[in-house]
Amino acid sequence: MKYPFELPSLNYDYKDLEPHIDAQTMEIHHTKHHQGYMNKLNAALEENLKYKETQLVELLKDVAMLPEDLAKVVRSSGGGYYNHNLFFESLTKESPMAPPKLTERIHTQFESIEVLKGQFIAKALSHFGSGWCWLVLGKDGKLSIETTVNQENPIMFDEVKVLLGVDVWEHAYYLKYQNKRADYLEAWWNVIDWDVVASRMN
């Protein structure tokens, strides 16, 4: 993925994730928020000839080394565009069971998917303010649950693979769930595409 970035179409309709995530939230999230991050990222790169050909993932990993003005946009809108791609890609109307390789890893480390769910939701709930909660695969092959602020992503800090992420900005749930972040997280868990999550291990 590199400049010029485009708004990816989704593999489902906005209404398909109801009742878990409502159509209006999905539409605004995709066409306003995601689109907004993308526009700002494109505008910043438009003026930076030197980085136009650089893959987004490299810009994110090397964000600390970028010129200050560009780094600021990459950290916010670059992260925003990347994170929302991950988020929307990992949703599906009929959530499949996790494939065997991923299930085995989850069982080894967390005993069961229910234990992982409990720990993941607790971590996402404990995050103060806007940000994301992630399931990350470390270089040592271990899974971990991490949070980042604003639109930051774990790849900005560590050599890890990000398997799954949930948006805990209020714009992701406020229309339907208001201040009830826990209810949103419980509902979101029902629409995770575990095939996509597992594919990110490779």
Ligand code: MN3
């Ligand atoms: Mn969002």
